[in-house]
Amino acid sequence: MNWLKYQARQRPDKKFINELTFKEVEARVNDLAGRLHKFIRGQQRAALYANNSVATALFYLALQSLPVEVLMLNSRLTHHEIAKKLKTLNIQVVFSQDDTFISYSEVFQSDITENIRMAGEYNPEQIAVIMDTSATSGTYKSVPLRWKQFYAHVQASQKILGVTEDDNWLVVLPMYHIGGLAILLRSLYNGTGITLMERFDEELTLQLIENGSINMLSVVPTMLNRIVDRIHKHHLRVVLVSGEFIPRPLVEKCLTKKIPIYKSYGMTETTSQSTTFSVMDNPLKIDSVGLPLPGVTIRINNPDANGIGEVLIQSPMLMDGYLGQEPVSGFFNTQDIGYVDGDGYLYILDRRKNIIISGGENIYPREIEDVLYAHPAVSECAVVGMKDERWGQVPVLFVVSSLDEHIIISYLAERIARYKLPRKVIHLAELPKNAMNKVLKKDLVEKYLC
Structure with missing residues (x-):
């Protein structure tokens, strides 16, 4: 089914993207597709190089209607990284919000091509998007x-x-990552609204939360941690939190303030969520990342x-395989380490590559x-392994805090086993992060421990 066409007929006057209704979005997408056609020139693939905006959403939807496989380029990539990826994927046409490539403004000012062929229905096997894995500790892989x-x-x-007629989902996660684009497509499918924000703005986010403009929010833990203390009133129905690490104190703070936090676990390869649950409804499972979604087997x-x-996943949301690599057969190895309790809740202990083996003991950062x-x-912390002649590896702590090393170690010594204590504490003003605000542990290792 062509979801946009369907919603434009069923809910023509309902707001979809910011102030644009479904009918207005469909009209703009059809118009834009006509202008894009001459730039595509029969190409199988094209790329978008831009941050969140209404225009970016329209360009994505218009390219789908042609139809074209769309690579969503991370706007933080260097020109060298972009050139390499475009060459690897044989992409010759790139659209950008600025003048780096074919600018949005050039397309909007171009003529409309007559009699173009547009997709009536979305082909289930058609590649809707190509995305990079977040590559927090390794090389990028292309996920179709x-x-x-x-x-x-x-x-x-x-x-x-669930879905309600009043749902409006704030999009602060970049659409060149699965967490952001999935919100656009979920809302399109559900016939509900989204509020697009170019990048995470604490003050504007708080304003939208408190005045009730939005009732759904997807964030990574570092984002939520920056605003949670300042949320005094809200009309939130869902706060979906995902990321490599969701600190328990952050979750507890949300429960105290009656913020409806849903912990989630997933990745680009699994089309976002694989497990999710309402912590308010199941507080005894606070340390888990939830139950598998319908159709997901862990x-x-x-x-x-x-x-x-090792956590393995099989589901209809799982990619067929990385571009240029063997297809996935059966279960997919997430490279995470965890366990499932007697009630079926999944617990993630750490990424396999992050585990520190010290003197034969496994240490989970x-x-x-x-x-x-x-x-x-x-405020922030990250634990990584450092090579050690005697123990093989020892933990090193990077921390953003006013506490000195002695106080930190004393605090930890009362709460964890001695062999888990960091052998070195390095204070930083801020930890390095990617566009999704995930801490880049590989950068810490390369800069401070190599």
Whole structure:
């Protein structure tokens, strides 16, 4: 089904993207597709190089209607990285919000091509988007997501999060990452509104929350941590939080303030969410990342005596495979380490590559980080492994805090085993992060420990 055409007929006057209604969005997308056609010239793929904006959303939807496979380029990439990726994927046409490539303004001012062929229905096998993995500690991989995966995703997500006529989802996550684009497509499918923000703005976000303009919000933990203390009133129905690490103190603070936090676990390869749950409804499961969405199966591979092992996922939302690599067959190894409890809730202990093996003992950095985030004087922290001749590896702590090393170590010593204590504490003004505000541990290792 062509979701935009359907919603424009069913809800023509309902607001969809900011102040634009579904009918207005359809008209602008059709007009834009006519202008884009001559730039595409029969190309199979094109790329978008831009931050969040109404124009970016319109360009994406217009390219889908042609139809064209769209690579969403991370706006933080260097020119060298962009050139390499475009060459690898054989992409010759790129549209950008500025003059780096073919500018949005040039397209808007161009003539409309007559008698173009536009997609009547979305082909389930058609690649809807190509995205990079977040690459917090390695090289980028290109993930092609097809309409069949998005269709399965929006159906499963709807069953867990529900839908109301008044839903308006704030989009502060970049649309060149799955967390941002998925909101656009979920709302398109559900016939609900979104409020697009170019980038995360604390003051504007708080204003939209408190005046009731939005009732749904997707953020990573670092974003929520920057505003949670200043949320005094709200009309929020869902606050979806995902990311590599969701500190327990942050979740507890949300519960105290009656903020409806939903913890979620997923990745680009699984078309966003694989597990989700309302912490307010299930506070005893606060440390988990929730139950599998409908259709998702989770398996723990090579479990130890405590049931801890590699997290494998199989679902209709799972990609067919990375571009240029072998297709995924059966279960997909997430590279995360965790376990499933007796009630089916998934617990993620850490990324496999982050685990520190010291003297034969496994040290999970998240455990140490979680303890530190409970201290009010710790703003940010990250624990990584450093090579050690005697122990193989030892933990090193990077922290944003006014506390000195002695106080930090003393605080930890009362709460974790001695072998888990950091052997070095490095104070920083801010931890390096990617566009999704995930901490880049590989940058810390390369800059300070190599």
